[in-house]
Amino acid sequence: MAITYKINKKQSLARTGEVMTAHGAIRTPAFMPVGTAATVKAMMPESVKATGADIILSNTYHLMLRPSAELVAKMGGLHTFMNWHGPILTDSGGFQVMSLSKLRKLSEQGVTFQSHLDGTTYELTPERAIEIQHMLDSNISMVLDECTPYPATEEEAASSMRLSMRWAERCKKAFVERDGYSLFGIVQGSVYHDLREESCKALQAIGFDGYAIGGLAVGEGQEVMFRVLDFTMPHLPADKPRYLMGVGKPDDIIGAVQRGVDMFDCVIPTRAGRFARAYIDEGEINIRNARFADDSAPLQEGCLCPACTKYTRAYLNHLFKADEMLGPMLLTWHNLTFYQQLMQGLRDAINEQRLDEFAAKFLAKYRKYKEDDVAA
Numbered sequence: 001m002a003i004t005y006k007i008n009k010k011q012s013l014a015r016t017g018e019v020m021t022a023h024g025a026i027r028t029p030a031f032m033p034v035g036t037a038a039t040v041k042a043m044m045p046e047s048v049k050a051t052g053a054d055i056i057l058s059n060t061y062h063l064m065l066r067p068s069a070e071l072v073a074k075m076g077g078l079h080t081f082m083n084w085h086g087p088i089l090t091d092s093g094g095f096q097v098m099s100l101s102k103l104r105k106l107s108e109q110g111v112t113f114q115s116h117l118d119g120t121t122y123e124l125t126p127e128r129a130i131e132i133q134h135m136l137d138s139n140i141s142m143v144l145d146e147c148t149p150y151p152a153t154e155e156e157a158a159s160s161m162r163l164s165m166r167w168a169e170r171c172k173k174a175f176v177e178r179d180g181y182s183l184f185g186i187v188q189g190s191v192y193h194d195l196r197e198e199s200c201k202a203l204q205a206i207g208f209d210g211y212a213i214g215g216l217a218v219g220e221g222q223e224v225m226f227r228v229l230d231f232t233m234p235h236l237p238a239d240k241p242r243y244l245m246g247v248g249k250p251d252d253i254i255g256a257v258q259r260g261v262d263m264f265d266c267v268i269p270t271r272a273g274r275f276a277r278a279y280i281d282e283g284e285i286n287i288r289n290a291r292f293a294d295d296s297a298p299l300q301e302g303c304l305c306p307a308c309t310k311y312t313r314a315y316l317n318h319l320f321k322a323d324e325m326l327g328p329m330l331l332t333w334h335n336l337t338f339y340q341q342l343m344q345g346l347r348d349a350i351n352e353q354r355l356d357e358f359a360a361k362f363l364a365k366y367r368k369y370k371e372d373d374v375a376a
Contacts, residue, residue: 002209003140003182005241009351013233013260016350019210019241021087021139022180023079025054028241029257029346031339032057032089032265037066038082041270042325042332045084051305051333052340055139056084057265060132061093061100064122065115069135077137089265090138091245092129092171092186095147095214106146108163126170130183134176142212143171145186150218157190164188165202172206182209184243190215191224193231200235211236212243213261222252229259250279250342250366254359257346269339273332276320280338281362283369287331292317305337306330 007017019026033040033048035056040048048056058078063069075081078088094111097104101113110125126144133141145164148157168185175183185203189195203211213232216225225247236242243263244256253264269279276288280300285292287299295313303309307316307330319327342362349358 001179002177003180005239011350011353011355014257014350014355015260015262016347017262023085023087023139026087027054027347028262029343030054030263031253031343032263033336034265034267034270035082037062038078042274042329043336045082047333048336049086051336052344053336055087055089057089057091058136059093059096060090060129061096063136064093064132065117069132073135079137087139089140090133090136090142092133092142092144093124094145097124098147098149126167127174130171130174139181140210141175141183143168143183143185145188145214147218148188148190148215150190150220152190154192154195157192157195161188161195161199165199168203169206172208184208184210184212186212186214187232188215191220191228196228196232197235200232204237210241210243212245214245216244217246217248222255225252226255226259229256229261233260251363253342254346254362258355258359269335270332273335274328276327276331278331279335281365283366285369287313287316288320299334303334303337305334307334
């Protein structure tokens, strides 16, 4: 049997549940810290676990280039290689091929590209993407798709989506079924209602263990993203997990959970931590700001991460100004804790039928700080 998904509670479109894999359970709604190159940057695996994360995401594109899927398999698979023994989802590399690689050439067969590391030419086909993820021992593999750029005309979006659907069928045929492992399809179609609906129907005809919404968080803005979710979600099966790829900021996540999304990933909390930006209840702040230089308060009252329980804002400010590596480590730990506390808050609110109240209260406080507060 593949993974199993059980819905526990519902409130309107939102739901809590549990995805069971060969490496443990994932409580949903879930946020997956991004461990692109078999590591969540600035974090030990046990530190990631301590934030409350059940699952992490790693990347097919990066790992096929370095150190190679073959080497990871030789070392016992990704769980052993990186010492993370919980569930792992791997994305298929389609987005990175679009955003990072050089001289990309797309065809019916797949995509040929030059590595952004050394210029070596690679070919990534649907079958090869699945083979790589199998060697990595990923619990949740993703189909290879073309991430349609934004903006795109309806004709461009249709051609791109239909190619991705043909690739999805090939991925399904290549996938090796085994207990506790699964393959997710990816919905494409840009911002066009009829194309998103067509994509949903095509994927369900093939049959997947879960369904991801791709092609969002690529520059379209939150209002458009929510509109696309509003007309896409009704076309996805209610008994399968739904994953919004590459999203996002706390207010993005809350709005998507209210629309029925179960799983999220984004580099934002870890990247922000490396660049002195911290997420707190009132919004996003830059700890380099001079106003924190003599601030003896913790980063966030009530937060149980080491940055908040053991250090002051003044010390964190000092670490970043002195370019000490402990600064990014502590802020990354804090940001991931903040995100996991948000997910737990959302799960509790849905279970207790108070999601709208939770969302309104959180967002009213979170939006206290404006963008100019983030600048150093």
